[in-house]
Amino acid sequence: MEYDCIIVGAGVLGSSSAYQLAKDGYKVLLLDQYSLPHSRGSSHGAVRILRYPYSDYRHQTTMPEQHQMWYQLEKEASTVLTHKTPSAIVTPSRNKVFLDKLKIARKSGIACEDLEASQFEERYPMLEFPGCSVFTYSILIIDAHKAVQCLQNEFVKNGGTLLDDEKVLKIEPGPIVTVHTNRGHRFRSKGIILTPGPWASKLLQPLGIDLPLKVWRVNVCYFKEKEPGLYSNVPISLCHADDGCDDIFLFFPSREFPGLVKVNFHYLWDEVDPDERDKSVGKVQQDIIIIKEFVKKHLPGLEPYPSVIEPCMYTCTPKEELIVGRHPLHPNIAIGCSMSGKGFKMAPLVGRVLGEMATGRQPSFDTSLIDIERYIQSKNTPSKQAKL
Structure with missing residues:
Protein backbone atom coordinates (compact mmCIF):
# COMPACT_ATOMS: atom_id res chain seq x y z
CA MET A 1 0.00 0.00 0.00
CA GLY A 45 4.23 11.78 31.83
CA ALA A 46 1.36 13.81 33.21
CA VAL A 47 2.58 17.37 32.68
CA ARG A 48 4.61 19.56 30.35
CA ILE A 49 5.01 23.31 30.71
CA LEU A 50 3.98 25.52 27.81
CA ARG A 51 6.11 28.28 29.19
CA TYR A 52 7.59 31.48 28.02
CA PRO A 53 9.42 33.92 28.11
CA TYR A 54 12.44 32.51 26.36
CA SER A 55 15.87 34.10 26.49
CA ASP A 56 15.78 34.23 22.68
CA TYR A 57 13.04 36.63 21.62
CA ARG A 58 12.74 34.92 18.23
CA HIS A 59 11.55 31.71 19.93
CA GLN A 60 9.38 33.81 22.19
CA THR A 61 7.40 35.26 19.28
CA THR A 62 6.16 31.81 18.21
CA MET A 63 4.53 30.95 21.53
CA PRO A 64 1.15 32.70 21.06
CA GLU A 65 0.62 30.70 17.85
CA GLN A 66 1.73 27.49 19.58
CA HIS A 67 -0.84 28.09 22.31
CA GLN A 68 -3.59 28.77 19.78
CA MET A 69 -2.83 25.48 18.05
CA TRP A 70 -3.18 23.60 21.34
CA TYR A 71 -6.46 25.42 21.99
CA GLN A 72 -7.67 24.36 18.54
CA LEU A 73 -6.92 20.71 19.34
CA GLU A 74 -8.90 21.03 22.57
CA LYS A 75 -11.82 22.44 20.61
CA GLU A 76 -11.75 19.73 17.94
CA ALA A 77 -11.43 16.95 20.49
CA SER A 78 -13.97 18.49 22.91
CA THR A 79 -11.59 18.07 25.82
CA VAL A 80 -9.44 20.11 28.22
CA LEU A 81 -5.68 19.74 27.92
CA THR A 82 -4.26 23.07 29.15
CA HIS A 83 -4.44 24.77 32.55
CA LYS A 84 -3.32 28.24 33.61
CA THR A 85 -1.03 28.22 36.64
CA PRO A 86 1.34 30.61 38.48
CA SER A 87 5.05 30.46 37.79
CA ALA A 88 8.25 32.05 39.09
CA ILE A 89 11.77 32.71 37.82
CA VAL A 90 14.26 32.58 40.72
CA THR A 91 17.93 33.59 40.52
CA PRO A 92 20.59 34.34 43.17
CA SER A 93 20.88 37.91 41.87
CA ARG A 94 19.54 40.16 39.13
CA ASN A 95 21.84 38.44 36.64
CA LYS A 96 21.67 38.38 32.85
CA VAL A 97 19.27 35.42 32.66
CA PHE A 98 16.87 37.14 35.04
CA LEU A 99 17.06 40.55 33.38
CA ASP A 100 16.79 39.16 29.84
CA LYS A 101 13.70 37.11 30.64
CA LEU A 102 12.08 39.95 32.58
CA LYS A 103 12.74 42.30 29.65
CA ILE A 104 11.31 39.86 27.11
CA ALA A 105 8.26 39.20 29.30
CA ARG A 106 7.50 42.90 29.46
CA LYS A 107 8.23 43.39 25.75
CA SER A 108 5.76 40.60 24.98
CA GLY A 109 3.07 42.09 27.15
CA ILE A 110 3.16 39.29 29.74
CA ALA A 111 1.82 40.44 33.10
CA CYS A 112 4.52 39.82 35.71
CA GLU A 113 5.61 40.94 39.18
CA ASP A 114 9.21 41.82 39.99
CA LEU A 115 9.48 40.78 43.64
CA GLU A 116 11.96 41.41 46.42
CA ALA A 117 13.19 38.25 48.15
CA SER A 118 11.30 39.23 51.30
CA GLN A 119 8.05 39.56 49.34
CA PHE A 120 8.52 36.12 47.82
CA GLU A 121 9.31 34.59 51.22
CA GLU A 122 6.24 36.21 52.77
CA ARG A 123 4.04 34.86 50.00
CA TYR A 124 5.58 31.36 50.06
CA PRO A 125 7.11 30.74 53.51
CA MET A 126 7.64 27.05 52.72
CA LEU A 127 10.33 28.07 50.19
CA GLU A 128 13.77 29.30 51.28
CA PHE A 129 15.55 31.49 48.72
CA PRO A 130 17.02 34.29 50.87
CA GLY A 131 18.34 37.27 48.93
CA CYS A 132 17.21 35.90 45.56
CA SER A 133 15.65 37.86 42.73
CA VAL A 134 12.20 36.70 41.63
CA PHE A 135 9.58 37.58 39.10
CA THR A 136 6.24 35.81 38.85
CA TYR A 137 3.79 35.42 35.98
CA SER A 138 1.19 32.94 34.71
CA ILE A 139 1.91 30.08 32.31
CA LEU A 140 0.07 27.13 30.83
CA ILE A 141 0.65 23.51 31.67
CA ILE A 142 -0.61 20.70 29.47
CA ASP A 143 -1.69 17.15 30.29
CA ALA A 144 1.13 15.53 28.33
CA ILE A 209 23.17 12.15 8.22
CA ASP A 210 25.55 12.37 11.18
CA LEU A 211 24.36 14.86 13.79
CA PRO A 212 26.10 15.83 17.08
CA LEU A 213 23.37 14.25 19.22
CA LYS A 214 23.67 12.77 22.67
CA VAL A 215 21.01 10.82 24.54
CA TRP A 216 20.76 11.39 28.27
CA ARG A 217 18.94 9.50 31.00
CA VAL A 218 17.14 12.10 33.12
CA ASN A 219 15.98 11.24 36.63
CA VAL A 220 12.74 12.98 37.58
CA CYS A 221 12.36 12.94 41.38
CA TYR A 222 9.21 13.25 43.49
CA PHE A 223 9.47 14.24 47.17
CA LYS A 224 6.77 13.77 49.81
CA GLU A 225 5.49 16.72 51.83
CA LYS A 226 6.18 16.49 55.55
CA GLU A 227 2.88 18.27 56.13
CA PRO A 228 0.14 17.30 53.62
CA GLY A 229 -0.80 20.18 51.35
CA LEU A 230 2.10 22.41 52.38
CA TYR A 231 3.34 22.85 48.79
CA SER A 232 0.02 22.49 46.99
CA ASN A 233 -0.10 26.16 45.98
CA VAL A 234 3.54 26.96 45.23
CA PRO A 235 4.21 28.26 41.71
CA ILE A 236 6.00 26.27 39.05
CA SER A 237 9.48 27.58 39.77
CA LEU A 238 12.50 27.71 37.49
CA CYS A 239 15.72 28.33 39.39
CA HIS A 240 18.85 29.61 37.68
CA ALA A 241 22.49 29.82 38.66
CA ASP A 242 24.40 33.10 38.89
CA ASP A 243 26.76 32.06 36.08
CA GLY A 244 23.97 32.60 33.57
CA CYS A 245 23.08 28.94 33.07
CA ASP A 246 19.45 28.50 32.11
CA ASP A 247 16.82 26.46 34.01
CA ILE A 248 19.07 24.60 36.44
CA PHE A 249 16.27 23.39 38.74
CA LEU A 250 12.55 23.11 38.20
CA PHE A 251 9.98 22.17 40.84
CA PHE A 252 6.21 22.19 41.20
CA PRO A 253 3.37 20.26 42.87
CA SER A 254 2.98 16.90 41.17
CA ARG A 255 -0.12 16.03 39.18
CA GLU A 256 1.16 12.48 38.70
CA PHE A 257 1.47 11.79 42.43
CA PRO A 258 -0.71 14.02 44.66
CA GLY A 259 1.10 15.02 47.83
CA LEU A 260 4.51 14.86 46.16
CA VAL A 261 6.57 17.68 44.64
CA LYS A 262 8.28 17.09 41.31
CA VAL A 263 11.92 18.27 41.08
CA ASN A 264 14.10 18.22 37.94
CA PHE A 265 17.77 19.05 37.51
CA HIS A 266 18.97 20.20 34.11
CA TYR A 267 22.61 19.03 34.04
CA LEU A 268 24.94 16.14 34.94
CA TRP A 269 22.86 13.42 33.33
CA ASP A 270 24.15 9.98 32.28
CA GLU A 271 24.67 9.46 28.56
CA VAL A 272 22.95 6.24 27.50
CA ASP A 273 22.11 4.01 24.58
CA PRO A 274 18.32 4.47 24.17
CA ASP A 275 17.90 0.70 23.87
CA GLU A 276 19.69 0.20 27.20
CA ARG A 277 18.40 3.17 29.18
CA ASP A 278 18.08 1.40 32.52
CA LYS A 279 21.49 -0.29 32.63
CA SER A 280 22.85 2.67 34.62
CA VAL A 281 20.37 2.21 37.48
CA GLY A 282 22.95 0.50 39.73
CA LYS A 283 25.45 3.35 39.31
CA VAL A 284 25.71 6.41 41.52
CA GLN A 285 23.25 8.91 40.07
CA GLN A 286 24.98 12.26 40.54
CA ASP A 287 21.94 14.26 39.50
CA ILE A 288 19.83 12.62 42.24
CA ILE A 289 22.44 13.57 44.85
CA ILE A 290 22.36 17.20 43.66
CA ILE A 291 18.55 17.26 43.64
CA LYS A 292 18.45 16.03 47.24
CA GLU A 293 20.88 18.78 48.29
CA PHE A 294 18.70 21.37 46.55
CA VAL A 295 15.56 20.10 48.31
CA LYS A 296 17.28 20.13 51.71
CA LYS A 297 18.44 23.72 51.23
CA HIS A 298 15.43 25.34 49.55
CA LEU A 299 12.39 23.10 50.16
CA PRO A 300 12.76 22.11 53.83
CA GLY A 301 9.12 21.05 54.11
CA LEU A 302 9.80 18.01 51.93
CA GLU A 303 11.18 14.65 52.99
CA PRO A 304 14.93 14.48 52.23
CA TYR A 305 14.73 11.42 49.96
CA PRO A 306 12.62 11.03 46.82
CA SER A 307 9.64 8.72 47.13
CA VAL A 308 9.52 8.12 43.37
CA ILE A 309 12.22 8.35 40.69
CA GLU A 310 11.10 8.18 37.08
CA PRO A 311 13.52 7.89 34.14
CA CYS A 312 13.13 9.88 30.95
CA MET A 313 15.40 10.46 27.98
CA TYR A 314 16.60 13.74 26.53
CA THR A 315 18.14 14.00 23.07
CA CYS A 316 20.23 17.13 22.65
CA THR A 317 22.89 18.89 20.63
CA PRO A 318 25.74 20.51 22.62
Whole structure:
Protein backbone atom coordinates (compact mmCIF):
# COMPACT_ATOMS: atom_id res chain seq x y z
CA MET A 1 0.00 0.00 0.00
CA GLU A 2 1.29 3.47 -0.84
CA TYR A 3 0.81 6.56 1.34
CA ASP A 4 1.26 10.27 0.87
CA CYS A 5 3.44 10.30 3.98
CA ILE A 6 4.86 7.85 6.51
CA ILE A 7 5.85 9.12 9.95
CA VAL A 8 8.38 7.23 12.06
CA GLY A 9 8.00 7.86 15.80
CA ALA A 10 4.65 8.47 17.52
CA GLY A 11 5.81 10.83 20.25
CA VAL A 12 4.25 14.25 20.52
CA LEU A 13 6.05 15.61 17.44
CA GLY A 14 5.29 12.68 15.14
CA SER A 15 1.71 12.50 16.38
CA SER A 16 1.26 16.24 15.80
CA SER A 17 2.55 15.94 12.23
CA ALA A 18 0.29 12.96 11.59
CA TYR A 19 -2.79 14.68 12.99
CA GLN A 20 -2.32 17.81 10.92
CA LEU A 21 -1.57 15.97 7.67
CA ALA A 22 -4.59 13.70 8.06
CA LYS A 23 -6.79 16.71 8.82
CA ASP A 24 -5.56 18.26 5.56
CA GLY A 25 -6.68 15.17 3.63
CA TYR A 26 -3.37 13.35 3.20
CA LYS A 27 -3.14 9.56 3.41
CA VAL A 28 -0.78 9.01 6.34
CA LEU A 29 0.79 6.07 8.18
CA LEU A 30 2.18 6.64 11.71
CA LEU A 31 4.59 4.00 13.06
CA ASP A 32 6.05 3.39 16.53
CA GLN A 33 8.44 0.65 17.57
CA TYR A 34 6.76 0.05 20.96
CA SER A 35 3.25 -0.78 22.09
CA LEU A 36 1.37 2.47 22.71
CA PRO A 37 1.24 4.18 25.13
CA HIS A 38 4.76 3.68 26.47
CA SER A 39 7.35 5.47 28.59
CA ARG A 40 10.47 4.59 26.61
CA GLY A 41 10.84 7.94 24.83
CA SER A 42 10.50 11.57 25.87
CA SER A 43 6.79 12.40 25.49
CA HIS A 44 5.25 10.50 28.40
CA GLY A 45 4.23 11.78 31.83
CA ALA A 46 1.36 13.81 33.21
CA VAL A 47 2.58 17.37 32.68
CA ARG A 48 4.61 19.56 30.35
CA ILE A 49 5.01 23.31 30.71
CA LEU A 50 3.98 25.52 27.81
CA ARG A 51 6.11 28.28 29.19
CA TYR A 52 7.59 31.48 28.02
CA PRO A 53 9.42 33.92 28.11
CA TYR A 54 12.44 32.51 26.36
CA SER A 55 15.87 34.10 26.49
CA ASP A 56 15.78 34.23 22.68
CA TYR A 57 13.04 36.63 21.62
CA ARG A 58 12.74 34.92 18.23
CA HIS A 59 11.55 31.71 19.93
CA GLN A 60 9.38 33.81 22.19
CA THR A 61 7.40 35.26 19.28
CA THR A 62 6.16 31.81 18.21
CA MET A 63 4.53 30.95 21.53
CA PRO A 64 1.15 32.70 21.06
CA GLU A 65 0.62 30.70 17.85
CA GLN A 66 1.73 27.49 19.58
CA HIS A 67 -0.84 28.09 22.31
CA GLN A 68 -3.59 28.77 19.78
CA MET A 69 -2.83 25.48 18.05
CA TRP A 70 -3.18 23.60 21.34
CA TYR A 71 -6.46 25.42 21.99
CA GLN A 72 -7.67 24.36 18.54
CA LEU A 73 -6.92 20.71 19.34
CA GLU A 74 -8.90 21.03 22.57
CA LYS A 75 -11.82 22.44 20.61
CA GLU A 76 -11.75 19.73 17.94
CA ALA A 77 -11.43 16.95 20.49
CA SER A 78 -13.97 18.49 22.91
CA THR A 79 -11.59 18.07 25.82
CA VAL A 80 -9.44 20.11 28.22
CA LEU A 81 -5.68 19.74 27.92
CA THR A 82 -4.26 23.07 29.15
CA HIS A 83 -4.44 24.77 32.55
CA LYS A 84 -3.32 28.24 33.61
CA THR A 85 -1.03 28.22 36.64
CA PRO A 86 1.34 30.61 38.48
CA SER A 87 5.05 30.46 37.79
CA ALA A 88 8.25 32.05 39.09
CA ILE A 89 11.77 32.71 37.82
CA VAL A 90 14.26 32.58 40.72
CA THR A 91 17.93 33.59 40.52
CA PRO A 92 20.59 34.34 43.17
CA SER A 93 20.88 37.91 41.87
CA ARG A 94 19.54 40.16 39.13
CA ASN A 95 21.84 38.44 36.64
CA LYS A 96 21.67 38.38 32.85
CA VAL A 97 19.27 35.42 32.66
CA PHE A 98 16.87 37.14 35.04
CA LEU A 99 17.06 40.55 33.38
CA ASP A 100 16.79 39.16 29.84
CA LYS A 101 13.70 37.11 30.64
CA LEU A 102 12.08 39.95 32.58
CA LYS A 103 12.74 42.30 29.65
CA ILE A 104 11.31 39.86 27.11
CA ALA A 105 8.26 39.20 29.30
CA ARG A 106 7.50 42.90 29.46
CA LYS A 107 8.23 43.39 25.75
CA SER A 108 5.76 40.60 24.98
CA GLY A 109 3.07 42.09 27.15
CA ILE A 110 3.16 39.29 29.74
CA ALA A 111 1.82 40.44 33.10
CA CYS A 112 4.52 39.82 35.71
CA GLU A 113 5.61 40.94 39.18
CA ASP A 114 9.21 41.82 39.99
CA LEU A 115 9.48 40.78 43.64
CA GLU A 116 11.96 41.41 46.42
CA ALA A 117 13.19 38.25 48.15
CA SER A 118 11.30 39.23 51.30
CA GLN A 119 8.05 39.56 49.34
CA PHE A 120 8.52 36.12 47.82
CA GLU A 121 9.31 34.59 51.22
CA GLU A 122 6.24 36.21 52.77
CA ARG A 123 4.04 34.86 50.00
CA TYR A 124 5.58 31.36 50.06
CA PRO A 125 7.11 30.74 53.51
CA MET A 126 7.64 27.05 52.72
CA LEU A 127 10.33 28.07 50.19
CA GLU A 128 13.77 29.30 51.28
CA PHE A 129 15.55 31.49 48.72
CA PRO A 130 17.02 34.29 50.87
CA GLY A 131 18.34 37.27 48.93
CA CYS A 132 17.21 35.90 45.56
CA SER A 133 15.65 37.86 42.73
CA VAL A 134 12.20 36.70 41.63
CA PHE A 135 9.58 37.58 39.10
CA THR A 136 6.24 35.81 38.85
CA TYR A 137 3.79 35.42 35.98
CA SER A 138 1.19 32.94 34.71
CA ILE A 139 1.91 30.08 32.31
CA LEU A 140 0.07 27.13 30.83
CA ILE A 141 0.65 23.51 31.67
CA ILE A 142 -0.61 20.70 29.47
CA ASP A 143 -1.69 17.15 30.29
CA ALA A 144 1.13 15.53 28.33
CA HIS A 145 0.05 11.89 28.13
CA LYS A 146 -3.52 12.93 27.42
CA ALA A 147 -2.38 15.37 24.72
CA VAL A 148 -0.36 12.74 22.84
CA GLN A 149 -3.27 10.30 22.95
CA CYS A 150 -5.62 13.08 21.83
CA LEU A 151 -3.43 13.83 18.80
CA GLN A 152 -3.35 10.13 17.90
CA ASN A 153 -7.11 9.73 18.35
CA GLU A 154 -7.87 12.74 16.17
CA PHE A 155 -5.39 11.46 13.59
CA VAL A 156 -7.24 8.14 13.34
CA LYS A 157 -10.64 9.91 13.27
CA ASN A 158 -9.41 11.85 10.24
CA GLY A 159 -8.55 8.63 8.38
CA GLY A 160 -4.96 8.07 9.47
CA THR A 161 -3.43 4.63 10.10
CA LEU A 162 -1.54 4.07 13.36
CA LEU A 163 0.59 0.95 13.85
CA ASP A 164 2.54 0.27 17.04
CA ASP A 165 5.03 -2.54 17.76
CA GLU A 166 6.31 -1.75 14.27
CA LYS A 167 10.04 -1.05 14.39
CA VAL A 168 11.63 0.45 11.29
CA LEU A 169 14.66 -1.58 10.21
CA LYS A 170 15.52 0.09 6.92
CA ILE A 171 14.54 3.13 4.87
CA GLU A 172 15.16 3.20 1.11
CA PRO A 173 15.08 6.83 -0.07
CA GLY A 174 13.96 7.96 -3.50
CA PRO A 175 10.99 9.66 -5.19
CA ILE A 176 8.99 6.89 -3.55
CA VAL A 177 10.35 6.01 -0.08
CA THR A 178 10.25 2.36 1.01
CA VAL A 179 10.17 1.46 4.71
CA HIS A 180 10.95 -2.04 5.99
CA THR A 181 9.81 -3.09 9.49
CA ASN A 182 10.48 -5.88 11.95
CA ARG A 183 7.14 -7.49 11.08
CA GLY A 184 8.21 -8.09 7.51
CA HIS A 185 6.09 -5.24 6.19
CA ARG A 186 7.20 -3.00 3.34
CA PHE A 187 5.45 0.35 3.21
CA ARG A 188 5.81 2.92 0.41
CA SER A 189 5.13 6.65 0.42
CA LYS A 190 5.75 9.85 -1.49
CA GLY A 191 7.33 11.44 1.57
CA ILE A 192 8.47 10.54 5.05
CA ILE A 193 8.87 12.34 8.39
CA LEU A 194 11.46 11.06 10.85
CA THR A 195 10.72 12.01 14.46
CA PRO A 196 12.56 9.18 16.22
CA GLY A 197 13.48 10.97 19.45
CA PRO A 198 16.40 9.23 21.22
CA TRP A 199 16.81 6.84 18.27
CA ALA A 200 17.60 9.68 15.83
CA SER A 201 21.26 8.82 15.29
CA LYS A 202 20.53 5.14 14.75
CA LEU A 203 17.92 5.96 12.11
CA LEU A 204 19.70 8.86 10.40
CA GLN A 205 23.27 7.58 10.09
CA PRO A 206 22.36 4.89 7.50
CA LEU A 207 20.82 7.76 5.48
CA GLY A 208 24.13 9.67 5.49
CA ILE A 209 23.17 12.15 8.22
CA ASP A 210 25.55 12.37 11.18
CA LEU A 211 24.36 14.86 13.79
CA PRO A 212 26.10 15.83 17.08
CA LEU A 213 23.37 14.25 19.22
CA LYS A 214 23.67 12.77 22.67
CA VAL A 215 21.01 10.82 24.54
CA TRP A 216 20.76 11.39 28.27
CA ARG A 217 18.94 9.50 31.00
CA VAL A 218 17.14 12.10 33.12
CA ASN A 219 15.98 11.24 36.63
CA VAL A 220 12.74 12.98 37.58
CA CYS A 221 12.36 12.94 41.38
CA TYR A 222 9.21 13.25 43.49
CA PHE A 223 9.47 14.24 47.17
CA LYS A 224 6.77 13.77 49.81
CA GLU A 225 5.49 16.72 51.83
CA LYS A 226 6.18 16.49 55.55
CA GLU A 227 2.88 18.27 56.13
CA PRO A 228 0.14 17.30 53.62
CA GLY A 229 -0.80 20.18 51.35
CA LEU A 230 2.10 22.41 52.38
CA TYR A 231 3.34 22.85 48.79
CA SER A 232 0.02 22.49 46.99
CA ASN A 233 -0.10 26.16 45.98
CA VAL A 234 3.54 26.96 45.23
CA PRO A 235 4.21 28.26 41.71
CA ILE A 236 6.00 26.27 39.05
CA SER A 237 9.48 27.58 39.77
CA LEU A 238 12.50 27.71 37.49
CA CYS A 239 15.72 28.33 39.39
CA HIS A 240 18.85 29.61 37.68
CA ALA A 241 22.49 29.82 38.66
CA ASP A 242 24.40 33.10 38.89
CA ASP A 243 26.76 32.06 36.08
CA GLY A 244 23.97 32.60 33.57
CA CYS A 245 23.08 28.94 33.07
CA ASP A 246 19.45 28.50 32.11
CA ASP A 247 16.82 26.46 34.01
CA ILE A 248 19.07 24.60 36.44
CA PHE A 249 16.27 23.39 38.74
CA LEU A 250 12.55 23.11 38.20
CA PHE A 251 9.98 22.17 40.84
CA PHE A 252 6.21 22.19 41.20
CA PRO A 253 3.37 20.26 42.87
CA SER A 254 2.98 16.90 41.17
CA ARG A 255 -0.12 16.03 39.18
CA GLU A 256 1.16 12.48 38.70
CA PHE A 257 1.47 11.79 42.43
CA PRO A 258 -0.71 14.02 44.66
CA GLY A 259 1.10 15.02 47.83
CA LEU A 260 4.51 14.86 46.16
CA VAL A 261 6.57 17.68 44.64
CA LYS A 262 8.28 17.09 41.31
CA VAL A 263 11.92 18.27 41.08
CA ASN A 264 14.10 18.22 37.94
CA PHE A 265 17.77 19.05 37.51
CA HIS A 266 18.97 20.20 34.11
CA TYR A 267 22.61 19.03 34.04
CA LEU A 268 24.94 16.14 34.94
CA TRP A 269 22.86 13.42 33.33
CA ASP A 270 24.15 9.98 32.28
CA GLU A 271 24.67 9.46 28.56
CA VAL A 272 22.95 6.24 27.50
CA ASP A 273 22.11 4.01 24.58
CA PRO A 274 18.32 4.47 24.17
CA ASP A 275 17.90 0.70 23.87
CA GLU A 276 19.69 0.20 27.20
CA ARG A 277 18.40 3.17 29.18
CA ASP A 278 18.08 1.40 32.52
CA LYS A 279 21.49 -0.29 32.63
CA SER A 280 22.85 2.67 34.62
CA VAL A 281 20.37 2.21 37.48
CA GLY A 282 22.95 0.50 39.73
CA LYS A 283 25.45 3.35 39.31
CA VAL A 284 25.71 6.41 41.52
CA GLN A 285 23.25 8.91 40.07
CA GLN A 286 24.98 12.26 40.54
CA ASP A 287 21.94 14.26 39.50
CA ILE A 288 19.83 12.62 42.24
CA ILE A 289 22.44 13.57 44.85
CA ILE A 290 22.36 17.20 43.66
CA ILE A 291 18.55 17.26 43.64
CA LYS A 292 18.45 16.03 47.24
CA GLU A 293 20.88 18.78 48.29
CA PHE A 294 18.70 21.37 46.55
CA VAL A 295 15.56 20.10 48.31
CA LYS A 296 17.28 20.13 51.71
CA LYS A 297 18.44 23.72 51.23
CA HIS A 298 15.43 25.34 49.55
CA LEU A 299 12.39 23.10 50.16
CA PRO A 300 12.76 22.11 53.83
CA GLY A 301 9.12 21.05 54.11
CA LEU A 302 9.80 18.01 51.93
CA GLU A 303 11.18 14.65 52.99
CA PRO A 304 14.93 14.48 52.23
CA TYR A 305 14.73 11.42 49.96
CA PRO A 306 12.62 11.03 46.82
CA SER A 307 9.64 8.72 47.13
CA VAL A 308 9.52 8.12 43.37
CA ILE A 309 12.22 8.35 40.69
CA GLU A 310 11.10 8.18 37.08
CA PRO A 311 13.52 7.89 34.14
CA CYS A 312 13.13 9.88 30.95
CA MET A 313 15.40 10.46 27.98
CA TYR A 314 16.60 13.74 26.53
CA THR A 315 18.14 14.00 23.07
CA CYS A 316 20.23 17.13 22.65
CA THR A 317 22.89 18.89 20.63
CA PRO A 318 25.74 20.51 22.62
CA LYS A 319 23.78 23.79 22.73
CA GLU A 320 20.38 22.09 23.14
CA GLU A 321 19.06 23.46 19.86
CA LEU A 322 16.13 22.09 17.89
CA ILE A 323 16.91 20.47 14.53
CA VAL A 324 14.29 20.59 11.78
CA GLY A 325 14.74 20.31 8.02
CA ARG A 326 14.87 18.29 4.82
CA HIS A 327 17.46 15.67 3.92
CA PRO A 328 20.00 17.44 1.65
CA LEU A 329 19.80 14.75 -1.05
CA HIS A 330 16.21 13.63 -0.61
CA PRO A 331 13.88 16.60 -0.05
CA ASN A 332 10.87 14.32 0.56
CA ILE A 333 12.53 13.18 3.82
CA ALA A 334 11.77 15.63 6.65
CA ILE A 335 13.62 15.34 9.95
CA GLY A 336 12.77 16.64 13.43
CA CYS A 337 15.02 15.81 16.38
CA SER A 338 16.91 17.22 19.39
CA MET A 339 13.61 18.51 20.73
CA SER A 340 14.13 17.64 24.39
CA GLY A 341 13.26 20.33 26.90
CA LYS A 342 11.48 22.47 24.28
CA GLY A 343 9.84 20.10 21.83
CA PHE A 344 6.53 19.39 23.54
CA LYS A 345 5.30 22.94 23.65
CA MET A 346 6.49 23.54 20.07
CA ALA A 347 5.07 20.30 18.64
CA PRO A 348 2.03 21.85 16.89
CA LEU A 349 4.01 24.37 14.85
CA VAL A 350 7.06 22.18 14.18
CA GLY A 351 4.78 19.25 13.35
CA ARG A 352 2.97 21.35 10.77
CA VAL A 353 6.25 22.48 9.20
CA LEU A 354 7.54 18.89 8.97
CA GLY A 355 4.34 17.86 7.21
CA GLU A 356 4.74 20.69 4.72
CA MET A 357 8.36 19.70 4.03
CA ALA A 358 7.59 16.01 3.51
CA THR A 359 4.75 16.73 1.10
CA GLY A 360 6.73 19.19 -1.04
CA ARG A 361 5.16 22.41 0.21
CA GLN A 362 6.86 25.62 1.25
CA PRO A 363 7.14 25.75 5.06
CA SER A 364 4.73 28.27 6.55
CA PHE A 365 7.26 29.18 9.24
CA ASP A 366 10.82 30.48 8.99
CA THR A 367 13.02 27.54 10.01
CA SER A 368 16.36 29.35 9.78
CA LEU A 369 16.86 29.20 13.57
CA ILE A 370 16.44 25.43 13.68
CA ASP A 371 17.54 24.34 10.20
CA ILE A 372 19.28 20.96 9.94
CA GLU A 373 21.78 22.46 7.46
CA ARG A 374 23.85 23.80 10.38
CA TYR A 375 24.73 20.31 11.51
CA ILE A 376 24.87 18.06 8.46
CA GLN A 377 28.27 16.41 8.25
CA SER A 378 27.63 13.91 5.45
CA LYS A 379 30.34 13.87 2.77
CA ASN A 380 27.58 13.56 0.20
CA THR A 381 25.99 16.86 1.18
CA PRO A 382 25.84 19.23 -1.82
CA SER A 383 28.03 22.30 -1.50
CA LYS A 384 25.04 24.53 -2.20
CA GLN A 385 21.66 23.84 -0.66
CA ALA A 386 18.35 25.58 -1.13
CA LYS A 387 17.46 27.89 1.71
CA LEU A 388 14.29 26.79 3.47
